[in-house]
Amino acid sequence: MTPKETRVYPDETAGPFPSPPRTVEDADGEPIAIRSIDEEDTEDVVAMYIEFDPADRAQGIPPSEEHRIRSWVEDLVENGLNVAAWADDEVVGHAVLVPDGTEDQAHELAIFVLQRYQGMGIGTELIETLLGYGADQDVDRVWLTVEPWNHAAIHLYEKVGFELSGSGSFDREYAIRLG
Amino acid sequence: MRLLLGISGDDRSLEVLDWAIERAAAAGDDLTVALVERTGTDADRESTAETVRERLRAADLEPDVRILDGDAGGALVALSERGAYDQLAIPGKGKSPMGKIDLDRLEEYVLLNCTTTVTIVR
Numbered sequence: 001m002t003p004k005e006t007r008v009y010p011d012e013t014a015g016p017f018p019s020p021p022r023t024v025e026d027a028d029g030e031p032i033a034i035r036s037i038d039e040e041d042t043e044d045v046v047a048m049y050i051e052f053d054p055a056d057r058a059q060g061i062p063p064s065e066e067h068r069i070r071s072w073v074e075d076l077v078e079n080g081l082n083v084a085a086w087a088d089d090e091v092v093g094h095a096v097l098v099p100d101g102t103e104d105q106a107h108e109l110a111i112f113v114l115q116r117y118q119g120m121g122i123g124t125e126l127i128e129t130l131l132g133y134g135a136d137q138d139v140d141r142v143w144l145t146v147e148p149w150n151h152a153a154i155h156l157y158e159k160v161g162f163e164l165s166g167s168g169s170f171d172r173e174y175a176i177r178l179g
Numbered sequence: 180m181r182l183l184l185g186i187s188g189d190d191r192s193l194e195v196l197d198w199a200i201e202r203a204a205a206a207g208d209d210l211t212v213a214l215v216e217r218t219g220t221d222a223d224r225e226s227t228a229e230t231v232r233e234r235l236r237a238a239d240l241e242p243d244v245r246i247l248d249g250d251a252g253g254a255l256v257a258l259s260e261r262g263a264y265d266q267l268a269i270p271g272k273g274k275s276p277m278g279k280i281d282l283d284r285l286e287e288y289v290l291l292n293c294t295t296t297v298t299i300v301r
Contacts, residue, residue: 060280072278098276108276145279169287 013179014161017132027120106141188222215251252288268298
């Protein structure tokens with residue numbers, strides 16, 4: 001995709017986005033708590049990914065095997081800004097910003113929602129809260145890659161203000177600038 | 180089997196080279212190593228070529244090393260056809276900060292244009 005040093009971000013900033021913690025309702029009226037997470041929450045996040053359908057993998061993540069899931073989640077919790085969505089005591093969605101090592105401290109974004117909780121507005125609330133959290137932490141450039149056939153995800157990203165910044169045969173890149 | 184390995188000389192290149200050498204030596208395959216220019220790498224291909232020849236000789240393989248100029252994908256695919264190779268292998272670009280797999284221009288090009296088997300080595 002785009003070499004990281006030359007990635008182009010939109011001229012205008014998107015937002016403002018809501019900060020965690022917050023509680024929203026999904027399409028069924030069920031309360032969903034969204035908050036930032038740390039090491040204590042690792043196992044709850046791992047549990048979500050153990051249930052996660054491999055068919056919804058995106059570019060190799062999340063891993064399928066429990067060991068790998070746990071190492072991957074531990075790395076994300078240690079190195080990134082993470083928020084999770086809870087239905088009762090269960091993590092049903094996870095979104096994360098990981099620094100990409102560039103001078104302008106851009107972050108890569110990923111978001112996953114458990115299949116049985118998809119299509120209920122949780123993805124939108126989760127990504128907006130993550131972007132709010134990122135903005136609070138002075139992150140102002142965020143990018144992501146997505147498979148071109150993942151229309152639901154592309155729709156979500158465009159809805160919250162991501163703009164296309166690169167396009168290959170197998171994936172597209174989107175970027176956003178936070179205020 | 181005739182394997183054509185396309186590498187740029189960056190750090191992963193030599194790991195992937197060792198993978199290819201081990202396979203070729205074990206299976207009695209013919210291995211040709213082509214050094215290409217790949218976006219994001221800045222390796223000195225002449226000195227890499229020497230290193231590659233040494234490793235091939237050390238494994239009792241023919242030190243068949245070529246330096247290909249110009250567009251890497253075009254050059255590799257053309258060579259794979261002219262040289263009647265059975266398989267073209269290149270290193271995969273590597274993962275994003277998140278761990279996501281991505282395909283760079285070279286991987287996309289060879290997957291879409293090479294008429295032989297293509298292996299992306301991860």
